[in-house]
Amino acid sequence: xxxxxxxxLGLIFLSELHGLRFILGLSEFIWAFTLALPGDxxxxxAYAVMAAFMPxxxxxxxxxxxxxxxxxxxxxxxxxxxxxIVFAGCNSVFWWFVVLSMV
Numbered sequence: 138x139x140x141x142x143x144x145x146l147g148l149i150f151l152s153e154l155h156g157l158r159f160i161l162g163l164s165e166f167i168w169a170f171t172l173a174l175p176g177d178x179x180x181x182x183a184y185a186v187m188a189a190f191m192p193x194x195x196x197x198x199x200x201x202x203x204x205x206x207x208x209x210x211x212x213x214x215x216x217x218x219x220x221x222i223v224f225a226g227c228n229s230v231f232w233w234f235v236v237l238s239m240v
Contacts, residue, residue, distance in 0.1 A: 162207030186238035
């Protein structure tokens with residue numbers, strides 16, 4: 138069981154998923170852009186949990202930060218540093234929260 142657990146963690150946090158990292162960065166920039174547009178995106182019922190947690194503008198800045206980090210890791214080819222590994226874990230939790238809060 139420990140071997141399976143170690144291999145799964147290795148696949149998630151230590152593999153070189155450049156394309157996925159690029160697409161995640163792009164989607165984070167798109168989210169930031171749409172949240173920065175005029176209007177009240179968080180007035181929709183699907184975003185009630187996100188709106189209760191933080192204001193829309195903070196979410197926009199958070200998405201920009203995440204997108205910049207994703208693309209910097211790709212640009213610097215810094216896939217296995219402690220920062221990249223911790224960031225992958227934090228980004229995973231971030232996206233889990235975003236997706237599950239809309240269910």
